[in-house]
Amino acid sequence: MTNPDITEKFSELKVSSGESPNSLPTLDLSKALNPSTKGEFLDELRDNLFNYGFFYLSNPPFDVQKFKDVKNESLKFFDIPLEEKKKVAMVNSKHFLGYNGLGDEITAANVDWREQVEFATELPEPVINNDDELYKNIEGPNLWPSEKHLPNFQPIVSDYIDELSQLARTFTHWVEEALGVEYGALTAFFKEIQQAKLKIIKYPDLDNLKDQVADVEKEFKDTEYKTKLNQGVGEHRDNDFLTFIYQASHHNSLQVKDFNGNWIDVPPKDNTLVFVVGMTLEFITQGVAVSTVHRVLTPVPGEGDRLSISFFQTINIESKKSSIEVAEKAKELVKQRDAKRTKNKIGFQFQVDETKPVGYSVFLNRIKSHPKVGERHYPKVLKYIQEEVAKAQDV
């Protein structure tokens, strides 16, 4: 059931002209916690979910010391000896968790020039009964770096994941209110303990990359993948439900594409998260919340390495593709908006298949991004993926 007043609210909403704003809007989360400003907050939220799907959130409802702590631990992680990082290498994890060095990840058929380590809500090893259930491996236990080198890392990173998971749930309720759907219509896609992932990413600047480029380029020389040095991460939409990016260094490297196909800079702001609508949220809301293409450029020489700490909220992987009921007026506006949008050609991504649990397409996309993990743990699935990607490139 949608709320009847919402038709009026959607009627007040302006469909963006598609022209790029000079900077992305900032929503002040403290306004959502104050009854006298909550209505205004919800109007801004509705507008920005619909017109951008990518904006800043200031004044998060937790101690901002948590940003400093997770940043310090992240910097320390990249400084531990390489052999320690290799002990938690993602190729050792069939759950796509752990460390990836330069050249281990591919986006839009190009190598991403970044180093990263991924953690998730701590979950037990899944029970897999047959090959159709292999996708359940996108959840599972973490590979933590040694306590000897990083005694505070696990508690601080786990605490940050918990804090942002709480924020994701609260924020999702605000999204429900902004769209005028029943309380719990969206959080119904979360399990009681719902997996979230944290990706700690270092983008070396072009100077620092120099010594490492030759080896990576050699590795990809005879493959279908390209190695453009300015690609920190190639253009993509986020697969999951929502993303909160904490840009933990001074670099102006993150960019988002507006509806006309122009890039808008998203420079870091202190104690402020960047919120991103994922493709899952876009699908569930029938396109009312829009998922937007973005990328990261390699920092220019002398700028130093960029640090980003990105939180991704996932949904129940066993649920089937389904969407919530939204106001008719909202659906009308989606059509108007999408007619104006430049169709973005980004690299092939697997879409949700109605006949399969939602985790299945996430699993395929994970292997596509991490072919080395695929080779080690899922060679048959990797072969299938490569055939599908080749077919998609032919059309």
Ligand SMILES: O=C(O)CCC(=O)C(=O)O
């Ligand atoms: O590095 C960032 O700030 C964003 C990274 C990103 O878009 C992603 O990993 O999906």
Ligand SMILES: [Fe+2]
């Ligand atoms: Fe992203």
